[in-house]
Amino acid sequence: QVMLAQLIRNHPNFGDDAQGRMLVTLADGLGDLAPLAAKYGPAGDHPGFLAEPPRAELFTPAFAMVVRGRGNVVIRPGLRPGEGYSSHVVRPPAGEAILQLDFLEESSLRIEGLVPEPRAALTLEVHESPQRFASGARQPAPLGSSAVWDTPAWLLEHIVGAAAWQAFSPLFPEGRHLDYALGAISPAASLDWDDGFVTVDVVADLGPPPAPAYIWDLILDVAQVRLHDGGLAEGQANVRLALPLLPIGLDADGLIAQMRPVLQAQKDDMVRMMVGDVDALPSVATLWLDADATLRVEPGAPAVFASLDDLLAGVTPRQSIPLTDAPQMFWTRAADGTPVALEVGAWQGDRVVIGHAAVPLEEE
Structure with a gap:
């Protein structure tokens, strides 16, 4: 949840629906999700979160999308002085669509050639800061004064600290005290927890305890040390999380059901693209024959x-x-x-x- 909120949703190009899900366009799907690499690459200060172009198994070679509509523009036969046969364009009444599309009607939209269980693969990348972050003081509560909280939310250290805070800050709201024995020495160490701020005391010959700090600062400190066990320099230890081809949570029928309301909301734009400006259609007949077998004069002729x-x-x-x-x-x-x-x-x-x-x- 923290990675989704801080790494992905903070991207300038991220758009989500009411449930917070990433929006994928039909064009993205037709490109097997590869267009997402450019969409969610570096943008502004954000370094992006995709290490490589995604890939998907959505369509078979037999993919086809068939749209059925009803046109409301009628071409009637007519006559024009000096030219003979001509045509008259009968436009629909005001307020009636030039082309009627209803993507919610099953017979109006047919999609074929989807794989039965669509799958997608993503490789996420989280960028590390070149700075090493020390634990901070207790104030200001509830996070403390560590400089990590002043960094962009999508950096690795910020995400680790935020995830630790989210996991541990609700624990022991009344406080907690623990004593530890070491053989005959009791207590050899004691630990106090107060709203996530940890104080450890030990007997003198057991070595120095960690300085008082929030538990999320201590977890981040350990994570930063272990991240560089292999000798990588600060800022070079970006983390990649590979998600192999996994089901997207929808079968072919479910994917079609998701597409219908999206296409329905854009039907007016699609009509304009498919039909163009119907007012530009020529209507040059002086006389034209109506559907009721009546010859009529073209308005304005x-x-x-x-x-x-x-x-x-x-x-x-x-x-x-x-x-x-x-x-x-x-x-x-x-x-x-x-x-x-x-x-x-x-x-x-x-x-x-x-x-x-x-x-x-x-x-x-």
């Missing part, structure tokens, strides 16, 4: 008249014309006001004939 006489007489232009009543030709005006004819051709059931090509009216 030049006024359309059912006949040249209507145009010249200034009759109110049509905004919609049932297909059964549609004439073979419509009239509108060019930019300079000149009458322009839009030749429809012949209506044949559900098809409009333009030239010699029969175009299905229900084409979307």
Whole structure:
């Protein structure tokens, strides 16, 4: 817990959820966790906590993620003066999504090719300080005055001291006194414990006792000595903790279940990436056929008249014309006001004939 709190959570790039777990993105997973090496390497004053790139067994070569959605943009057939067949983009009503995605629906998201029991391997590294830390005085309580408490929380000595304090500070809240006999000598030594501060007295010929100190300072002192038994210089004895390929705590189904709400929260961003700016889609038809077999005038297009006489007489232009009543030709005006004819051709059931090509009216 101390290493997690002080080494890992103190990293500038660390992000956790409500339970304090490290967040791993889908991109991290697709890279078999190797991207975490850069993410959790040196950053600011923090030296990082990964000794080497992680590796994972998450995906098989058959991995695939299939997303099913429902598009709400419809392309309707239409006509444009002087050009013939064109298209009209029918956008959804305001507030309705361009593309509907629901990652919580099982049929909308299918993930294949995950290993049955995903596993991951990490090698953590804790950096040692180049400084040797002596035990401190009793004040200020409750930690004492050792200089180790002024160091960055992610350094090895700070972690050892904090772990010892966390383990031993709750013990013997009422204090403790122990006497030790050595043969006929009793007591040969006595120990007093007061809120973790230890005082040892011994008879003269047994050698000098350790100076009064907090138990966490004494533990840190022993750890610093043993850390350099091999002759490494101060600051060179970084500690590595290798975690081999271990189950991540989720099977394939559990991993998919974890992914669904994460993808659902990002669905609007995904729609923008997949569809782009739907307002940029061209809608160039002057007349277009609606789903109810009605010819309609594109909003903002030049006024359309059912006949040249209507145009010249200034009759109110049509905004919609049932297909059964549609004439073979419509009239509108060019930019300079000149009458322009839009030749429809012949209506044949559900098809409009333009030239010699029969175009299905229900084409979307």
